[in-house]
Amino acid sequence: MSNKAxxxxxxxxxxxxxxxxxxxxxxxxxxxxxxxxxxxxPGLSIIETLGLYVAAPIVxxxxxxALVTISDKNSKKSTRSS
Numbered sequence: 652m653s654n655k656a657x658x659x660x661x662x663x664x665x666x667x668x669x670x671x672x673x674x675x676x677x678x679x680x681x682x683x684x685x686x687x688x689x690x691x692x693p694g695l696s697i698i699e700t701l702g703l704y705v706a707a708p709i710v711x712x713x714x715x716x717a718l719v720t721i722s723d724k725n726s727k728k729s730t731r732s733s
Contacts, residue, residue: 695703
């Protein structure tokens with residue numbers, strides 16, 4: 652292998668080892684023991700979960716898309732008339 656390939660392999664190995672070390676250090680090792688102030692509320696029902704994580708993002712996307720479309724149509728009308 653050439654010298655440049657060795658440097659690239661060494662760099663890739665260093666970055667991989669560093670990222671792995673950081674992930675291991677930030678892992679929730681003591682997640683079993685509750686912290687002070689932890690007071691989990693009641694869980695969500697299936698309907699609430701679907702509404703929060705499926706329906707709400709879809710509705711938000713549709714609202715934003717409609718606003719962009721309306722804005723684009725208005726700007727096209729104003730540029731044609733002038």
